Amino acid sequence: MMLQAEHVSKQFDRRVAALTDVSFSVAKGEFVSIIGPSGAGKTTLIRILNGSEACDSGQVILSGQHLEQARGREKTRIQKMIGTIYQDFALVENVSTLQNVLNAALPDMAFLPGILGLFGKARREEAAALLGRVGLSDKLEEPVHSLSGGQKQRVAIARALMRHPQILLADEPVASLDPVTGQQILELLKELQEQDGLTIVMNSHNLALSQAFSDRLLGLGGGRILYDGPVSGATEEVLERIYASAGIEMAVSGDETAASGENVAASGKDIASPVEERK
Amino acid sequence: MKRKKTALLWLLLLLLFILAGRFTGCSLPLFWARRSHAADIFLRMIPPDWSYFPRILTPLWATVQMSVAGTVLGTFLALLAAPLCAANLFSPRPVRMVFRILIQVLRSFPTLILALAATFLFGLGCFAGTIAILIYTFAIMTRLCYEDIENASVRPYQALCAMGTPPGRAYFRAILPEIASSYLSNALYLLETNVRHSAILGYVGAGGIGLLLNEKISWKEYNRVGMILLALFLAVCLIELLSSRLVLLVKGERQISRTGKRILIGAFLILFLLSLAAVGKPDFSRTSFQTVRSMFSGLFWPDWSFFLQGGSGGLAWLLLETVCIAFVGTVLGAVISLPLAILGTGRLMPAPAALFFRLLTVAVRSIPFLIYGIIFIRISGPGAFTGVLTMAACSIGLLTKRFTEAIDSLDFRPWQALSAMGVSPLLRIRYAVLPQLLPALGSALLYRFDVNTREASVLGIVGAGGIGAPLVFAMNHFHWRQAGAITLGLILLVWLVDLLSAWIRGGKRR
Numbered sequence: 001m002m003l004q005a006e007h008v009s010k011q012f013d014r015r016v017a018a019l020t021d022v023s024f025s026v027a028k029g030e031f032v033s034i035i036g037p038s039g040a041g042k043t044t045l046i047r048i049l050n051g052s053e054a055c056d057s058g059q060v061i062l063s064g065q066h067l068e069q070a071r072g073r074e075k076t077r078i079q080k081m082i083g084t085i086y087q088d089f090a091l092v093e094n095v096s097t098l099q100n101v102l103n104a105a106l107p108d109m110a111f112l113p114g115i116l117g118l119f120g121k122a123r124r125e126e127a128a129a130l131l132g133r134v135g136l137s138d139k140l141e142e143p144v145h146s147l148s149g150g151q152k153q154r155v156a157i158a159r160a161l162m163r164h165p166q167i168l169l170a171d172e173p174v175a176s177l178d179p180v181t182g183q184q185i186l187e188l189l190k191e192l193q194e195q196d197g198l199t200i201v202m203n204s205h206n207l208a209l210s211q212a213f214s215d216r217l218l219g220l221g222g223g224r225i226l227y228d229g230p231v232s233g234a235t236e237e238v239l240e241r242i243y244a245s246a247g248i249e250m251a252v253s254g255d256e257t258a259a260s261g262e263n264v265a266a267s268g269k270d271i272a273s274p275v276e277e278r279k
Numbered sequence: 280m281k282r283k284k285t286a287l288l289w290l291l292l293l294l295l296f297i298l299a300g301r302f303t304g305c306s307l308p309l310f311w312a313r314r315s316h317a318a319d320i321f322l323r324m325i326p327p328d329w330s331y332f333p334r335i336l337t338p339l340w341a342t343v344q345m346s347v348a349g350t351v352l353g354t355f356l357a358l359l360a361a362p363l364c365a366a367n368l369f370s371p372r373p374v375r376m377v378f379r380i381l382i383q384v385l386r387s388f389p390t391l392i393l394a395l396a397a398t399f400l401f402g403l404g405c406f407a408g409t410i411a412i413l414i415y416t417f418a419i420m421t422r423l424c425y426e427d428i429e430n431a432s433v434r435p436y437q438a439l440c441a442m443g444t445p446p447g448r449a450y451f452r453a454i455l456p457e458i459a460s461s462y463l464s465n466a467l468y469l470l471e472t473n474v475r476h477s478a479i480l481g482y483v484g485a486g487g488i489g490l491l492l493n494e495k496i497s498w499k500e501y502n503r504v505g506m507i508l509l510a511l512f513l514a515v516c517l518i519e520l521l522s523s524r525l526v527l528l529v530k531g532e533r534q535i536s537r538t539g540k541r542i543l544i545g546a547f548l549i550l551f552l553l554s555l556a557a558v559g560k561p562d563f564s565r566t567s568f569q570t571v572r573s574m575f576s577g578l579f580w581p582d583w584s585f586f587l588q589g590g591s592g593g594l595a596w597l598l599l600e601t602v603c604i605a606f607v608g609t610v611l612g613a614v615i616s617l618p619l620a621i622l623g624t625g626r627l628m629p630a631p632a633a634l635f636f637r638l639l640t641v642a643v644r645s646i647p648f649l650i651y652g653i654i655f656i657r658i659s660g661p662g663a664f665t666g667v668l669t670m671a672a673c674s675i676g677l678l679t680k681r682f683t684e685a686i687d688s689l690d691f692r693p694w695q696a697l698s699a700m701g702v703s704p705l706l707r708i709r710y711a712v713l714p715q716l717l718p719a720l721g722s723a724l725l726y727r728f729d730v731n732t733r734e735a736s737v738l739g740i741v742g743a744g745g746i747g748a749p750l751v752f753a754m755n756h757f758h759w760r761q762a763g764a765i766t767l768g769l770i771l772l773v774w775l776v777d778l779l780s781a782w783i784r785g786g787k788r789r
Binding site: 050051052076077078079080082083084086088089090091092093094095099100103104106107109111114115117156159160163 | 432434435437438439440441442443444445447448449451452453456457459460
């Protein structure tokens with residue numbers, strides 16, 4: 001197994017649990033989408049998977065190595081194998097695309113050459129080649145702030161690839177893009193999966209795109225896994241249950257619409273029922 | 280309700296102004312009666328002694344070298360200290376607090392006081408002056424820099440950390456590019472300020488042209504003083520011109536080629552190395568271990584009886600006087616600056632007139648406070664009133680500059696809209712211009728008041744009241760415990776003013 005999450009739980013304050021007993025595994029070369037309503041814990045899960053956030057209990061195992069116990073150098077060593085892209089791209093806006101991609105080489109460099117930006121010819125050529133791969137070969141020296149949203153996400157993908165990651169995590173990669181651009185970005189990710197055998201875990205609240213591009217869906221609602229199975233298995237009924245968990249939160253905060261109120265009534269029991277059987 | 284509150288606030292400010300004016304002994308009739316004395320010294324400086332010019336060049340160059348070396352080093356150190364002060368990066372809370380307190384303490388002193396202290400440690404000469412400028416720059420730049428960091432986006436930094444980049448490297452590569460333009464333009468502005476400040480450091484024996492200036496003033500060779508001031512004016516003009524060009528580059532409003540950039544950086548490096556060469560070695564021959572020890576023990580075990588002493592002549596009274604001087608001086612400076620700013624903006628005035636008033640502003644700014652001090656002391660005698668006048672004159676430069684910028688960025692469309700409706704000019708100013716100007720003017724005033732509280736502590740050197748005289752006196756006579764008490768008072772005062780201005784700014788934003 002490439003990535004395993006075992007009984008992962010996370011609580012931000014005493015009352016609200018962000019994640020409760022989340023377990024799943026991802027095989028090498030798989031494209032998995034985490035779907036679910038806002039507040040389901042999707043982003044928290046990604047942050048735990050790449051080590052930005054520590055979980056309260058449970059295990060995160062990447063290629064047989066425990067990320068959740070690792071500290072300091074050990075943790076850094078595991079993090080180096082993970083590439084992440086984000087909804088807001090998280091690029092340095094004032095510098096060129098090439099420099100942004102080169103930043104991914106920093107973990108392997110000594111302090112002084114690192115801060116002075118002395119990356120060497122080989123790294124520069126690799127970064128340029130990666131930018132070509134994502135379709136930006138004519139924008140190497142362009143500052144990031146002059147690019148469109150889709151182009152920025154391509155730079156971020158090139159930066160993640162620069163690490164030769166064993167796994168690519170994508171946190172809402174198309175949420176701030178228009179539909180056409182979003183589709184193109186997912187086509188690029190799909191291509192990377194098929195041609196390079198890259199393992200991808202993406203979270204998205206764009207259900208249609210998740211269904212169209214991924215091999216497997218992971219339904220997250222109220223911090224629990226409500227579905228784990230192939231895209232075809234996620235029927236109307238299953239999806240309704242996943243997305244109804246948002247209705248519960250709204251019911252608690254007291255501003256739900258009549259329609260979602262019905263949903264809650266219909267599916268309230270199901271939430272408490274055990275997670276659907278895994279294959 | 281809100282209007283009532285605003286009106287009340289203005290009334291309160293006016294009342295405070297009158298009280299502070301009373302307290303500092305400001306008297307318009309006195310000023311008017313003795314106004315002829317204002318020109319006395321100036322007239323004696325004209326014509327300047329041209330033959331003296333060659334003798335000025337060496338110390339003037341030393342002054343520039345001192346400020347370049349101090350500014351560059353201080354700015355660089357600030358780059359390293361700022362991430363330790365910032366709340367959104369890797370610095371743990373205790374480290375952050377220690378560094379912030381250190382910066383706040385260093386920030387409380389004007390360059391001259393730092394230079395005086397440095398001469399005790401490193402002997403007389405340029406080295407002490409450079410150290411003083413370095414520390415002053417370091418404190419101010421660190422503060423500005425960490426505020427910028429806290430306002431910058433940390434997302435790219437976090438992204439780099441998430442892939443295993445050590446925080447230091449991530450800071451340099453992901454945060455620095457975002458704050459670089461603001462950082463460099465602040466540094467250039469400080470360089471210019473430092474050249475002006477370092478011109479008077481000679482007064483306490485810390486090298487540069489100030490030694491000469493001090494000598495010529497005490498020998499009453501005013502035409503030579505005039506020559507020095509003229510040379511200083513030219514130097515400040517040159518640096519201001521250079522820095523305004525460089526700021527445009529830094530902010531990306533103008534582009535140059537790659538080679539141009541390299542030449543520029545190379546030239547700057549050479550200038551910096553030349554400046555370093557001139558700093559020289561510290562002179563420890565007169566520094567005794569005893570002095571250093573009593574200096575630091577004085578700072579850590581201040582004279583509490585003096586600290587708590589009440590009544591006139593007590594510490595609290597002196598501090599109050601200092602604040603009042605800064606407050607009244609800032610307001611008077613603003614009153615003079617507003618018309619100067621309107622006359623100096625190219626949007627409202629014909630270009631030659633605007634240029635003339637701009638040059639006038641630079642001239643007013645390039646004259647060291649020392650000169651204003653000895654001019655005004657002939658009008659109002661030793662005391663707080665002289666301090667107020669000096670402070671006002673020193674505020675004009677910065678306030679006019681900020682006001683001009685505010686006027687330059689005015690949007691005239693509401694003005695045209697109101698005039699199309701037939702609203703009278705006075706009402707147009709009230710409803711179309713003032714709402715746009717007031718926030719900028721207010722924040723400039725607040726900032727200058729903050730600076731003036733710190734700078735007011737040097738006025739004592741020219742006998743112009745406030746906390747400076749006792750502080751310099753105590754330092755020169757090695758009364759370190761008393762100096763420690765005053766220092767502590769000064770730090771508390773600056774901190775209070777800082778809190779006050781942060782509170783007002785926060786309130787304005789709401």
